[in-house]
Amino acid sequence: MKRYREFLPAVLEVQDSPPSPAGRGIIWCVMLTMSAALLWAAWGKVDIVAVTQGKIVVSELSRPVNAAVTAEVAAVMVREGMHVAQGQPLIKFNDGHLQAQIKENRLRRRINRFHIARLTLLNRYYHQGSVTAQLPPAYLQEDVALAEQAALRLTAEIEADRREKAVFDSRRAVLLAQLAEGQVEKALAENLLPLFREQYQALEALYQKKLTSRDSLLESGKKYTESRHRVVAAETRAQEVRDSLHQIDEEAQARTADKTHALAKESAERSDENRVLETQLNQLQSLSAQYLLRAPVSGTVESLVFRDAGGAVEPAQELLKIVPDSGERVAEVMVRNQDVGFLRPGQKAAVKISTFDFTRYGWVTGELRQVSADAVEDRELGLVYRAVISLKQRTLMVEGEEKLLEPGMQVTGEIKTGRRTILSYLLSPVMEALDGVGKQR
Numbered sequence: 001m002k003r004y005r006e007f008l009p010a011v012l013e014v015q016d017s018p019p020s021p022a023g024r025g026i027i028w029c030v031m032l033t034m035s036a037a038l039l040w041a042a043w044g045k046v047d048i049v050a051v052t053q054g055k056i057v058v059s060e061l062s063r064p065v066n067a068a069v070t071a072e073v074a075a076v077m078v079r080e081g082m083h084v085a086q087g088q089p090l091i092k093f094n095d096g097h098l099q100a101q102i103k104e105n106r107l108r109r110r111i112n113r114f115h116i117a118r119l120t121l122l123n124r125y126y127h128q129g130s131v132t133a134q135l136p137p138a139y140l141q142e143d144v145a146l147a148e149q150a151a152l153r154l155t156a157e158i159e160a161d162r163r164e165k166a167v168f169d170s171r172r173a174v175l176l177a178q179l180a181e182g183q184v185e186k187a188l189a190e191n192l193l194p195l196f197r198e199q200y201q202a203l204e205a206l207y208q209k210k211l212t213s214r215d216s217l218l219e220s221g222k223k224y225t226e227s228r229h230r231v232v233a234a235e236t237r238a239q240e241v242r243d244s245l246h247q248i249d250e251e252a253q254a255r256t257a258d259k260t261h262a263l264a265k266e267s268a269e270r271s272d273e274n275r276v277l278e279t280q281l282n283q284l285q286s287l288s289a290q291y292l293l294r295a296p297v298s299g300t301v302e303s304l305v306f307r308d309a310g311g312a313v314e315p316a317q318e319l320l321k322i323v324p325d326s327g328e329r330v331a332e333v334m335v336r337n338q339d340v341g342f343l344r345p346g347q348k349a350a351v352k353i354s355t356f357d358f359t360r361y362g363w364v365t366g367e368l369r370q371v372s373a374d375a376v377e378d379r380e381l382g383l384v385y386r387a388v389i390s391l392k393q394r395t396l397m398v399e400g401e402e403k404l405l406e407p408g409m410q411v412t413g414e415i416k417t418g419r420r421t422i423l424s425y426l427l428s429p430v431m432e433a434l435d436g437v438g439k440q441r
């Protein structure tokens with residue numbers, strides 16, 4: 001038959017040739033493929049996601065660090081993005097005037113303490129009469145010059161007191177010599193008095209018998225009377241000397257009492273001054289502490305205003321922020337108006353970090369935590385809602401190393417709001433077009 005058809009005209013050859021089975025096979029393959037695609041589109045489903053843009057933040061609010069004084073920045077000890085520990089110095093202000101006051105305060109307190117030690121030794125000398133004119137070794141170790149100065153003053157005061165005591169001792173010695181001389185004169189007069197009395201009485205008896213002259217009697221009476229007066233005068237002079245000695249002793253005691261009182265008064269005044277200075281020192285140190293800013297919590301430095309020294313700050317001025325380590329990392333994203341109606345807390349989300357290519361390093365899974373109750377104005381997106389997506393992890397594996405998700409990293413959050421069939425997804429443009437048929441704006 002084939003040879004027969006070969007000699008027929010072309011038209012008759014085509015008409016007499018049976019159809020090829022390959023064509024039927026292709027047609028059936030196309031029909032089966034389209035049927036399978038239609039079934040897959042009718043039964044297969046895709047995720048409906050709300051695509052949002054935002055950044056990583058810390059759930060705990062950043063801790064602002066503010067200046068408390070008006071001052072000049074002396075040193076900036078941190079840099080943007082640097083991790084700091086709680087209590088670590090951040091910024092140092094120029095507090096030279098305060099340090100000068102603190103230094104002067106400490107010097108005055110030290111001087112007072114050294115003088116109180118000097119006064120204690122001097123008071124001991126006044127009561128005991130002997131003391132070492134040298135401050136204890138602890139004072140020498142603290143300040144040699146000040147200790148030597150106090151020792152020199154103590155020595156001078158002791159020498160001055162000894163000279164004053166020497167004057168009193170000299171006066172006492174003179175009076176004691178006068179008292180001894182008077183006692184000798186009194187003793188002599190008392191010894192001669194009986195003799196003169198006896199002589200006078202004898203001459204008086206002879207005179208009555210007319211055995212002696214009146215002149216002899218008067219001469220004897222004169223000597224007797226003078227002897228009695230000498231005894232009385234010697235006793236009077238001795239009493240005067242004793243009174244002078246008593247007065248000298250009282251003056252010496254009064255002098256010691258006055259000096260002791262003056263020492264106690266000066267020591268009390270210096271102690272009171274030290275207490276006042278200590279209170280002032282505490283105030284100065286508290287004020288000086290405000291000239292050194294320290295980290296309130298452990299975290300990361302951000303929004304650093306000054307990079308180096310020289311700037312001027314005012315009270316309550318915010319100089320930097322600390323993002324706490326303890327805060328949970330979350331994604332804060334902006335949701336468009338057309339998507340917010342489909343969001344509810346608990347929906348799953350995929351957060352892609354712009355810093356790390358998600359096609360190589362993957363993304364972070366999360367869950368929608370909350371959506372703001374009101375919209376805010378965005379210059380590019382218009383009215384948007386703030387939403388918070390909690391992250392399941394704080395790190396991302398990059399080139400074999402775990403990288404911490406830092407606050408401020410830009411993210412794209414894809415929140416799964418539901419599922420729809422592929423067929424409805426493909427037909428949605430057609431349905432929108434049909435919905436607009438026959439309508440005019």
